[in-house]
Amino acid sequence: SQQGEEDPQALSIQEGENATMNCSYKTSINNLQWYRQNSGRGLVHLILIRSNEREKHSGRLRVTLDTSKKSSSLLITASRAADTASYFCAPPSYGKLTFGQGTILTVHP
């Protein structure tokens, strides 16, 4: 089944810098979601972007979707140490969400 693939696998930045994570998927979708997971916790939904949207904002988050390239990106601006977490994209496949391996983001204070 389809799976979102995040890139890079790990990202280490300084507080205040921007963090960009990418996601590629294989087949046509009607929406794509991004989730965050703090260590040892459940996932938390961040944002959903629909196939007819190219960009969406939520606070310091900016998500883009390029359906022609089957890719999405998540930008976190002015990162904080509290943003340290794993980030997953979740494209749907056969009526279910699929999760990749995620990007581990570490923000150093």
Added chain:
Amino acid sequence: SQTIHQWPATLVQPVGSPLSLECTVEGTSNPNLYWYRQAAGRGLQLLFYSVGIGQISSEVPQNLSASRPQDRQFILSSKKLLLSDSGFYLCAWSLGSTNEQFFGPGTRLTVL
């Protein structure tokens, strides 16, 4: 507001012992329910999902089973645990199959 509960939070079990993990949802009706497993440092693997009472779909063949005895209760079970069953088990719910999912706090299972 909706909440989702999972218990226990942590569990250490010997190989060959049975397993029962419970997940309950409050504040919504007719949710889709999901069980995921996450190995250390890995992504989520969908194990089971349910669109209604008594309706269970299995995603991968394995040593586990799931049941949904009530609308907002989802149970993950095993008759005999294997070492490979160790992992972090997450329950989630959604309204609609490709809508936002809400996750529980998870159960850390260690099989020794």
